[in-house]
Amino acid sequence: MKNEEQLSEKEMTTALRRRAMDYLARREHSRYELQCKLREKFEIPSDTLIASVLDRLEADNLLSNSRFAESYVRSRIGRGYGPLYIRHQLRQRQIDSVLIDQVLAFDEQDWTEVLADALAKKVAEVPERGSKQWLKLQRFSQSRGFSPAHFHAALQNKLPALLRF
Numbered sequence: 001m002k003n004e005e006q007l008s009e010k011e012m013t014t015a016l017r018r019r020a021m022d023y024l025a026r027r028e029h030s031r032y033e034l035q036c037k038l039r040e041k042f043e044i045p046s047d048t049l050i051a052s053v054l055d056r057l058e059a060d061n062l063l064s065n066s067r068f069a070e071s072y073v074r075s076r077i078g079r080g081y082g083p084l085y086i087r088h089q090l091r092q093r094q095i096d097s098v099l100i101d102q103v104l105a106f107d108e109q110d111w112t113e114v115l116a117d118a119l120a121k122k123v124a125e126v127p128e129r130g131s132k133q134w135l136k137l138q139r140f141s142q143s144r145g146f147s148p149a150h151f152h153a154a155l156q157n158k159l160p161a162l163l164r165f
Helices: 009-026 031-041 048-059 065-078 083-092 097-103 108-120 132-143 148-163
Strands: none
Touching: 009 031, 009 048, 031 048, 065 083, 065 097, 083 097, 108 132, 108 148, 132 148
8 A cells, every 4th residue: 555645636535535434433523623633644734635625524514513512512411511611622622602602502500400410429418508518519510610600509409309319
């Protein structure tokens, strides 16, 4: 097999597309993530070839930042992460702010329920306000990307109801 330097532009385009489709077959990727992975795998001096392959994948609806963002949000919510964490992670993957706002358009009560579920896995009863356990849960919720308002609402309204059963 020829090495990368001996490949024609058409062969390189085909190789890039195949590799990109391999990545996309495993999970959704943002355009930026896929571009970085292809750049690492293929040492191409110019990004124009990669950009053209990614443009074609988008035209064929095989690559979609909106589909990636929706999938990512569902995944992180399922793992108990909040809107601040998810927003930060999507920004790192260079997802447009408008798209981020669309996929994170949940009611505050929904985020409170996500946090209450995550907290219910960590405690058997609601801790006393200001106790070590309370502070530990507060740090946990902040590290997961929830606001203090989500934390207080989860502990006051949602968590007690979850722990009764």
